Amino acid sequence: MTAIEWRFSPQLIEDALQKWLPVIGADETSSSDAQSDAQLRAAMRHAVFGGGKRLRSQLVLEAAGAVGGKVQNALAPACALEMIHAYSLVHDDLPAMDDADTRRGRPSCHKAFGEARAILAGDALLTLAFEILAADEQEADATRQVRLVRLIAHAAGEAGMVGGQAVDIAWSDAKISDISGQQLLQMHARKTGALICASAEAGAIAGGGSEKQIGVLRDYGRHLGRAFQIADDLLDVIGDPELTGKASSDAVNNKTTATALFGLEGAKELARESRDAALQALESFGPEADSLRHLARYVVERER
Amino acid sequence: MTAIEWRFSPQLIEDALQKWLPVIGADETSSSDAQSDAQLRAAMRHAVFGGGKRLRSQLVLEAAGAVGGKVQNALAPACALEMIHAYSLVHDDLPAMDDADTRRGRPSCHKAFGEARAILAGDALLTLAFEILAADEQEADATRQVRLVRLIAHAAGEAGMVGGQAVDIAWSDAKISDISGQQLLQMHARKTGALICASAEAGAIAGGGSEKQIGVLRDYGRHLGRAFQIADDLLDVIGDPELTGKASSDAVNNKTTATALFGLEGAKELARESRDAALQALESFGPEADSLRHLARYVVERER
16 A cells, blocks of 8 residues: 545645745845845745655545535645644754754755754744634634644644654653653654644644534544554664665664564554554544545555 | 833733743653653743843733733733744754853853753744634634734744844855845844834734724834844943843854944934834824833833
């Protein structure tokens, strides 16, 4: 299984991202500040248009579709979550963090644009995410917009993604024997799970789902996020570097992974359990949630 | 003139900031992830409770008061703007940016907490700012909240603060003769002006001001921001390092400043003109805007 069968065309997201981040042109004759603007934008585009899977943004659209919402209303949170994901990778790759020279087979942002500009490009992407969520668009519902800002900020911040990354960094000096399986799953739930879970919930909110539907898709997203991260750890061990695009493995970087703590078979079993729990959560949905079901199977069986 | 006469007690802001960022306790017996959470929070608090002037947050309250609004309704944008200001200083001080070891006479965030945690603390503060703006509070008006998110994200991002900082960094290799006075004022308008201007406008919005009042306070904020930055450049040259708390001057750091481009007297004249323009903008207001008038005089005459 190498491709995902989406209900909504991935081109919708690419077009929306391009609309928010068009190229800023400048040449040698431009003023120094215009050149700076062009470079900063280029660094932001390098991070966003870097061959990612668009898992989070597409999940927003599919969740909105599953609750019967219009895909148009889900594009803002889809783009916002993609911007936040992109910024987090730029900052994670910095020398002071994971010190990664490459990302998806290309130079990491600071390698291509310098460290100062990479820090600022990340900051600008995070800020842009919230500008997008609050955009003054036709049919925008302020109550829903505020709820999305609250949800996504909470998932991306100290309680979620940023806090999880801080724990992961703190663990780079720790012995694996000092970390329990529960602690690892909890760190993953924050570092990668929170944003994936928020994507499913954001789609349900943007699509005008009922509180019950929103709760169901939050549960689905939580299990999906766990399945995704464990599968990621497995790919690091058994995946083909040509397909995963990872230059150096987590083991080399002294990262604590699910395979290190649960063993290969234990991690596989956990991934399958999480997938099944995600499918189970969707029980109350009919065929309108089939692409979400497909996604849950895909994240466990994917090759990159 | 060494203190500002505020209409609203600065303690209101300190209390609100403490509410959003209470200490997270941990000791040697705590788990490694609990210790990481405590350290990340400590780094965030180091940045926010570092003896700043609270200019932006107090400006929000005073602007809300000037339009007859309740100070309670202005505390969220006041805190959000203070978080964004604090994050920007943490990232600006990083080795890849201005490489500052101290800030207001204390170790900079990365000196005290390490570079990785400082980057993450900055990211978390920026994210928290938007969580605060979208908080589900009594009397919160969703339309107003969305407008504040949009305003503040725009001012803090690529078009404003982050973009201005990128230009400033790009200029560290430039010759002063290559930069025009207009370019410098434009860079300042983005790097520091945008957030100060947004503070005045945000206060007017949060206080329920009319569109005319909001426009007036935006104009006031724009002039105030320029006066503030030029005065900052002047203090760098003629100020007492004991009072300003600046360890190394902008001249040493090869920063392009208003005094370098306009000369000492030219810069003083520009600061006075900006102050007068700020006062002029408030013409339609009565004594309810007196603390804003006082502030415009203060920023030009301050000693730190």
